[in-house]
Amino acid sequence: MITLLALLLTLSGAALIYLASAQQRLRASSLxxxxxxxxxxxxxxxxxxxxxxxxxxxxxxxxxTMLMLCWVALPYAAWWRTAVRDTVE
Structure with missing residues (x-):
């Protein structure tokens, strides 16, 4: 159970740090x-x-490792979301 808590804390913290960056592309403006x-x-x-x-x-x-995984995956998620949106339009 503590491993799940550690995983959730680390990944949510990494996501918040990414979304607060000026370079993030998942939101219109950074946090x-x-x-x-x-x-x-x-x-x-x-x-x-x-x-x-x-x-x-x-x-x-x-x-x-969890930080690295999250910080590598989030920019790809932003790229994928943009690519999907561009193909729909």
Whole structure:
């Protein structure tokens, strides 16, 4: 159960950080800076959960892997959404 919590905290934090960036393309405008701070707090909480569940080394590795996965997948999701919208029009 703690692994699921760690996964959800890390991925939601990474998504908030991405959506608060000026370079994001999923929304018309980026989220305010408070969302970025909240995202980093969620990532820290997720990392703590990962470290509690798997140990320090594996926990940090799992948290960084989840961050990388999310930050690679979200730009592709934005591109796919734009590509689908362009083919429909």
């Amino acid at each position: 305010p800076a408070m969302a970025r701070l909240t995202g980093w707090l969620l990532v820290a909480g997720g990392t703590a959960c990962w470290c509690y569940e798997a140990g320090m080394g594996a926990g940090i590795t799992a948290a960084l």
